[in-house]
Amino acid sequence: MILRGLATLVVLGLLALNMMLPTSTMTxxxxxxxxxxxxxxxxxxxxxxxxxxxxxxxxxxxxREDLLGHRVLMTFERSVDW
Numbered sequence: 762m763i764l765r766g767l768a769t770l771v772v773l774g775l776l777a778l779n780m781m782l783p784t785s786t787m788t789x790x791x792x793x794x795x796x797x798x799x800x801x802x803x804x805x806x807x808x809x810x811x812x813x814x815x816x817x818x819x820x821x822x823x824x825r826e827d828l829l830g831h832r833v834l835m836t837f838e839r840s841v842d843w
Contacts, residue, residue, distance in 0.1 A: 815823045 810825055813825055
């Protein structure tokens with residue numbers, strides 16, 4: 762009986778967290794305009810690629826000039842807003 766009550770409390774606690782966290786100021790991303798404002802304007806689709814240097818899996822350094830004429834897939838991940 763005690764185990765069932767404890768399980769019920771855990772489920773209710775998780776439900777409460779699920780409802781509160783998306784609206785919390787600690788976890789909310791904010792409006793899309795505010796998120797986009799964090800990205801420098803020179804990083805826009807259709808604009809020239811800014812100077813950058815990448816390190817390949819083999820340890821070789823690649824500059825922007827090394828990438829010209831090649832297809833490049835870049836994946837950017839946003840870190841957690843803490």
